[in-house]
Amino acid sequence: MSAVSDRPPVARHRPSNESLRDRLPDFPWDKLEPYKATATAHPGGIVDLSVGTPVDPVPDLIQKALVAAADSPGYPTVWGTPELRNAITGWVERRLGAREVTHRHVLPIVGSKELVAWLPTQLGLGPGDRVAYPRLAYPTYEVGARLARADHVAYDDPTELDPAGLKLLWLNSPSNPTGRVLGKDELTRIVAWAREHGILVFSDECYIELGWAADPVSVLHPDVCGGSYDGIVSVHSLSKRSNLAGYRAAFLTGDPAVLGPLLEIRKHGGMMTAAPTQAAVVAALGDDAHVREQRERYAARRTLLRDALLERGFRIEHSEAGLYLWATRDESCWDTVAHLAERGILVAPGDFYGPAGDRFVRVALTATDERVAAAVERLH
Numbered sequence: 001m002s003a004v005s006d007r008p009p010v011a012r013h014r015p016s017n018e019s020l021r022d023r024l025p026d027f028p029w030d031k032l033e034p035y036k037a038t039a040t041a042h043p044g045g046i047v048d049l050s051v052g053t054p055v056d057p058v059p060d061l062i063q064k065a066l067v068a069a070a071d072s073p074g075y076p077t078v079w080g081t082p083e084l085r086n087a088i089t090g091w092v093e094r095r096l097g098a099r100e101v102t103h104r105h106v107l108p109i110v111g112s113k114e115l116v117a118w119l120p121t122q123l124g125l126g127p128g129d130r131v132a133y134p135r136l137a138y139p140t141y142e143v144g145a146r147l148a149r150a151d152h153v154a155y156d157d158p159t160e161l162d163p164a165g166l167k168l169l170w171l172n173s174p175s176n177p178t179g180r181v182l183g184k185d186e187l188t189r190i191v192a193w194a195r196e197h198g199i200l201v202f203s204d205e206c207y208i209e210l211g212w213a214a215d216p217v218s219v220l221h222p223d224v225c226g227g228s229y230d231g232i233v234s235v236h237s238l239s240k241r242s243n244l245a246g247y248r249a250a251f252l253t254g255d256p257a258v259l260g261p262l263l264e265i266r267k268h269g270g271m272m273t274a275a276p277t278q279a280a281v282v283a284a285l286g287d288d289a290h291v292r293e294q295r296e297r298y299a300a301r302r303t304l305l306r307d308a309l310l311e312r313g314f315r316i317e318h319s320e321a322g323l324y325l326w327a328t329r330d331e332s333c334w335d336t337v338a339h340l341a342e343r344g345i346l347v348a349p350g351d352f353y354g355p356a357g358d359r360f361v362r363v364a365l366t367a368t369d370e371r372v373a374a375a376v377e378r379l380h
Contacts, residue, residue, distance in 0.1 A: 023146040028139065028352045035341040042344025047375040049305075049364045050346045052176070052323045054243040056297060056368075059290040062242060062280045069279035076275040078267045080108040084278045087285040092253050095209070096234075098220040099227060104256040107263055108273045108281075111248035112206055112237040116140045119202065120148035122265050125167055127151075132161055133170040136178055136353045138204070141170045154354060158190055163197035174207040174216050174321035177353045177362040181214040181321045187224045195231050200258065206237040206250075209291055210298065213320035220253060229255045240323060241291050242284040247277045249284070298323065301365045301372045308379040309363065317360070325363040326350075336361045343378040 032050060039046040079085070085103040092098045092106070109115045117140050120131055130151045133141035137154065145152035150168075155161055158169055171190065173182035182190075187203075194201045203219040219225055219232050233254030239245035252259060273281075284290075306316060306325055314327040329336050333349040340347055340361070348364070350357025367375070 020147070023149065024143060025139070025146075032337070032346070032348070035337050036346050038338075038341040039344050039346040044344055044374055044378075047345045047367060047371045047378070049367055049375065050348045050362075052240070052364045052366050054239065054245050055366055056243050056294065058243050058247075059284070059287070061287060061290070062244070062284050065283035066247075066276045066280040069276040072275035074275075076272045076278060078108070078270075078272050079103075079263055080273060080278050081275075081282075083282050084108060084273075087282040088251050088253065091285040092220065096218040096220050096253075097222065098218065098253070099222055101220075101253065102256075105229060105253055105259065107252040107259045107266075108278065109235075109250045109252060109266075110271055110273055111239070111245075112204070112235050112250040113140055114271070115235060115250065115252070116204070117144045117147060120144045120150050120168060122262055123148075123168065123200070125150045128165060129167045130165045131168045131170070132158055132166055134172055134175065135356050136175070136350075137170070137172060138176050139352065141172075159193040163199060166197070166199050169194055169199050169201050171201060171203040171219065173203065173205065174210065174214075175318070176204075176207065176322060177324055177348070177350065177357065177360075178317065178326040179207075179319035179322040179324055181211065181216050183214075184217045184221070184223055187217060187219055191219060191224055191232060199231070201232045203232065203234045205234050207240060207322040208236070209241045210295065210323060211321040212299065212302065216321050230257070231255055233258055238281060238284050241294065243294065244280065244284065247280055249273065249277050249281045251281075297369075298365050301367070301369070304372055304376050305363060305365065308376040312379045323365050325365070326360055327363055328360045330359060333358055333361050345375050345378060 085106055088106040089101045089103065092101045125148045127149050130153055131145035132153050132155050135154045135156050142152050153161065171182065191201060201219065205218055208216045208218060217224060218234055220229065220234050225232055233252050235252055237250040309316060309325060309327050314329055316325055316327050319325045333351055337347060337349050348362040350360030350362060
């Protein structure tokens with residue numbers, strides 16, 4: 001008898017994420033590495049204006065709240081503490097002008113990016129469903145649709161879309177990357193259209209406290225939503241307004257009929273905001289002074305960088321709010337990236353945010369005063 005079995009070999013299955021990975025585009029930031037190396041080699045060092053990551057200190061009162069809650073041996077809840085929910089509802093009413101916001105209208109999340117990436121999946125969307133987002137947009141809106149195997153479409157005006165199969169409409173005001181702000185009338189028109197067609201609206205408002213030439217309005221404002229939160233949810237983050245990007249602190253507010261099921265799904269997934277972070281958010285949302293101070297820092301940096309870019313021959317579009325200047329020299333965005341990298345300044349190419357940005361660059365205001373001053377000197 002042969003020692004070799006004539007039975008077919010048993011297939012050995014190994015877990016693989018290849019099919020999931022294949023749904024996604026290449027990670028765009030990897031393309032920037034050669035330009036980062038060029039900028040880093042500048043004698044004065046790199047001025048990194050490519051990523052909107054905060055560089056200023058976490059306000060002292062927030063750090064103290066985090067430390068005071070450091071002895072948190074038990075599991076936190078996905079819905080958060082009553083104190084956290086009170087802080088969110090209070091801020092939403094005080095800052096956004098929303099009315100009659102209860103605990104059922106809020107949901108803490110583990111930073112806003114995870115929500116954007118996994119929302120279509122958590123909503124149960126899939127093949128045949130469509131997700132829409134602005135023509136120039138944060139790339140993770142598309143990533144979220146791809147992860148769910150849903151279709152995706154970019155728009156200039158969402159009300160011109162075919163509503164058939166459109167299940168999720170992303171708004172983003174103030175916009176990343178352009179800084180464009182949707183006015184109250186425009187938001188009202190879009191919300192009314194979406195409701196008419198039964199389309200769920202998620203409004204990414206993470207930069208709402210950073211208006212410069214415009215005063216951003218939330219979809220939760222009664223003048224926009226008519227006092228009803230049916231079919232609308234707004235997304236908010238403390239990363240920018242309180243320098244808490246490292247804390248992963250964000251939350252949703254809006255339709256309880258949407259947030260209730262999301263809460264149950266996220267319980268099953270263990271998507272819990274850490275207890276010390278929850279305490280820090282309570283402190284952050286209860287204090288407006290540190291937000292004003294941070295706004296003043298960004299306003300000063302924005303003025304310096306904007307003036308220097310204009311003097312250098314750039315044109316700046318939109319940019320009336322948020323943490324970025326949307327700038328162009330009317331050439332390929334990669335030519336502009338290379339031009340600035342030779343001067344030790346790293347910026348983000350506009351085509352990271354869609355083909356319509358291929359002649360723009362995004363210039364972040366998130367660098368220290370010293371590094372901003374260095375960039376201004378190099379631009380002169």
